[in-house]
Amino acid sequence: MTNAAPPPIAPPGQHAYPANVAGKSGGVAAVLEVVPGLFQVFGIGHLYAGNVATGLIVMFGYWMLMSVNILLCFVFIGFITWPLCWVAAMIISPLVAADACKSR
Numbered sequence: 001m002t003n004a005a006p007p008p009i010a011p012p013g014q015h016a017y018p019a020n021v022a023g024k025s026g027g028v029a030a031v032l033e034v035v036p037g038l039f040q041v042f043g044i045g046h047l048y049a050g051n052v053a054t055g056l057i058v059m060f061g062y063w064m065l066m067s068v069n070i071l072l073c074f075v076f077i078g079f080i081t082w083p084l085c086w087v088a089a090m091i092i093s094p095l096v097a098a099d100a101c102k103s104r
Contacts, residue, residue: 024049026098033094040066042089047096054100060088 015070043059046052065085072078 022061024101026101029097029101032059033097034090037086037093040086042093045094046100049097049100051097051100059092 008056029045029049032048033042036042036044040062041059042062043055043057044059046055047088049055062085067083069082069085072081
């Protein structure tokens with residue numbers, strides 16, 4: 001059994017631990033968007049940057065958009081819109097995630 005110190009008690013209105021101790025790397029956030037993005041999973045870089053709500057919105061929003069594109073594949077237009085949406089997400093999402101790291 002170890003004698004672990006209790007967590008520090010913060011004064012009212014302050015957090016016990018600083019929110020951004022070591023800083024987040026914009027490059028890591030971008031890589032965390034691009035690599036899983038190759039497998040149709042976006043939003044992980046936003047989660048890393050600390051924007052949990054944005055990351056989940058990007059992730060589930062992209063999946064909802066892809067489900068619409070799958071339905072559009074039955075009338076052929078989905079074969080055009082699906083790759084266009086994926087390329088747009090591969091460009092925009094890493095840039096926004098990297099920028100979120102800089103603003104923190």
